[in-house]
Amino acid sequence: MESIAPADIVPTPSTPRTNPELSGAPTGELFDSMLPPRSELYKGSREILREAYVPARLPHRENQIRQVAEVLAPALRGELPSNLLIYGKIGTGKTAVVQQVRLEFLRRVGKERPATFVNVNCGNIDTPYSLLQTIGNSLAEGEAQRVPTGWALDRVQGALQALLDSKPGVCILVLDEIDRLVARSGDGVLYTLSQINTQLEGGRLCLVGISNDLKFTQHLDARVRSRLNEEKILFPPYDAPQLQDILRDRAKEVFRDGVVDAGVIERCAAYAALENGDARRALALLRLAGEIAERERARRIASDHVVKAKSRLELDIIVECVRTLPPHCKVLLYAILQSYERRRSGVLTGEVYEAYCKLCQRLGLQPLHARSISNYLSELETLGLVRAGIVSRGRGGRTREIVVDVPIAETMPALAEDALLAPLARPRGPNQTLLTNFDNPNRSS
Numbered sequence: 001m002e003s004i005a006p007a008d009i010v011p012t013p014s015t016p017r018t019n020p021e022l023s024g025a026p027t028g029e030l031f032d033s034m035l036p037p038r039s040e041l042y043k044g045s046r047e048i049l050r051e052a053y054v055p056a057r058l059p060h061r062e063n064q065i066r067q068v069a070e071v072l073a074p075a076l077r078g079e080l081p082s083n084l085l086i087y088g089k090i091g092t093g094k095t096a097v098v099q100q101v102r103l104e105f106l107r108r109v110g111k112e113r114p115a116t117f118v119n120v121n122c123g124n125i126d127t128p129y130s131l132l133q134t135i136g137n138s139l140a141e142g143e144a145q146r147v148p149t150g151w152a153l154d155r156v157q158g159a160l161q162a163l164l165d166s167k168p169g170v171c172i173l174v175l176d177e178i179d180r181l182v183a184r185s186g187d188g189v190l191y192t193l194s195q196i197n198t199q200l201e202g203g204r205l206c207l208v209g210i211s212n213d214l215k216f217t218q219h220l221d222a223r224v225r226s227r228l229n230e231e232k233i234l235f236p237p238y239d240a241p242q243l244q245d246i247l248r249d250r251a252k253e254v255f256r257d258g259v260v261d262a263g264v265i266e267r268c269a270a271y272a273a274l275e276n277g278d279a280r281r282a283l284a285l286l287r288l289a290g291e292i293a294e295r296e297r298a299r300r301i302a303s304d305h306v307v308k309a310k311s312r313l314e315l316d317i318i319v320e321c322v323r324t325l326p327p328h329c330k331v332l333l334y335a336i337l338q339s340y341e342r343r344r345s346g347v348l349t350g351e352v353y354e355a356y357c358k359l360c361q362r363l364g365l366q367p368l369h370a371r372s373i374s375n376y377l378s379e380l381e382t383l384g385l386v387r388a389g390i391v392s393r394g395r396g397g398r399t400r401e402i403v404v405d406v407p408i409a410e411t412m413p414a415l416a417e418d419a420l421l422a423p424l425a426r427p428r429g430p431n432q433t434l435l436t437n438f439d440n441p442n443r444s445s
């Protein structure tokens with residue numbers, strides 16, 4: 001007989017659920033002051049401005065949608081399409097276009113026209129095994145066909161072939177962010193996939209790779225490159241007027257009529273056009289501008305809110321970038337910030353190396369050689385976190401002076417989040433916001 005856990009017993013009216021000694025039953029008032037009242041700005045879900053939302057219309061991508069569909073259409077006649085590579089800078093609509101084509105494709109697949117369409121984002125896949133396993137599991141019907149973890153790679157490959165053979169018609173396999181897969185685990189798995197048709201008995205596989213690294217095929221084995229490159233489609237960056245059209249479509253769905261001031265869409269589009277025509281950036285600016293306006297209880301979204309959104313977004317990007325630096329590079333950046341904060345002006349490379357060595361000592365780390373630290377300094381410069389200019393020191397020769405381009409108050413805590421640097425964390429004081437180049441609106445960029 002099944003036992004009943006005490007927690008499963010439903011309280012009778014004589015067993016009160018709340019302790020009468022507590023000061024009053026929960027009323028939900030705690031959150032009242034934190035949740036804004038029904039918004040005067042929004043009419044639709046805010047999710048519409050988020051990345052995961054797939055809009056019904058993709059303005060200025062009609063040609064690319066048609067081109068992708070043309071390449072893949074033979075699959076609906078039971079014929080094997082050419083493999084396809086889609087290129088374009090970030091936020092140019094590659095993923096969105098392929099998703100839209102996929103939806104249309106699946107609408108046309110039927111019993112007389114069988115075909116399969118599998119989409120894998122390689123951004124979060126780091127081994128050939130997990131790629132083959134993910135593809136296999138997308139094709140599996142039921143638990144028995146799923147590919148477990150821990151098999152030998154050959155066996156997973158065999159299971160994938162069997163699954164492909166069990167599917168009638170062509171299987172279109174989209175490998176989104178394919179360049180990241182190759183950067184992490186080489187092109188061996190692409191070799192396997194690109195020649196799998198020679199091993200299949202009934203199934204046929206068509207590969208669609210999506211990459212924002214325009215040079216990524218240069219690193220591929222020549223055979224893999226020529227197989228993947230059968231067809232190629234380039235997505236150009238959006239210009240400002242195109243970004244405005246994209247934003248207007250979304251704004252109409254999300255915001256109430258008349259709450260978006262003139263110039264708001266234009267400003268978001270102009271900022272994003274400067275950032276390589278990235279639609280993701282344009283949408284993020286509009287979403288943040290809306291959130292900031294709402295938090296300020298403004299009745300309209302104004303251009304000022306976009307300016308604030310831009311700073312917030314830049315800050316988020318910096319903090320994210322800092323979080324992913326290698327450990328010694330974090331210690332170096334911490335040393336630079338600390339020295340800069342003390343001096344309140346540019347710091348010389350010699351001082352920075354000394355400060356870095358002292359920090360290493362405090363953290364129980366073996367300091368890296370000055371040469372390696374100089375390479376890390378170049379990396380920080382490339383990332384735009386610091387700038388190092390040559391200064392003449394009279395008889396002392398020439399040295400480099402480092403100027404900080406990130407807000408110290410936010411960057412130091414982000415660095416100290418790393419367990420290795422945790423001993424450096426300090427309580428946040430009220431006067432710690434020092435003006436750096438980042439905070440200075442007149443900074444030269």
Ligand SMILES: Nc1ncnc2c1ncn2[C@@H]1O[C@H](COP(=O)(O)OP(=O)(O)OP(=O)(O)O)[C@@H](O)[C@H]1O
Pocket residue numbers: 050051052053054055057058059060061088089090091092093094095096097211212246279280283
């Ligand atoms: N033409 C468009 N119309 C409407 N929304 C678009 C359009 N192009 C892109 N977007 C939106 O912009 C965001 C970024 O697009 P998407 O993810 O397709 O870019 P991507 O080229 O795949 O970028 P990445 O190379 O970084 O993966 C998504 O939210 C997408 O819905």
Ligand SMILES: [Mg+2]
Pocket residue numbers: 094095096176
């Ligand atoms: Mg994408």
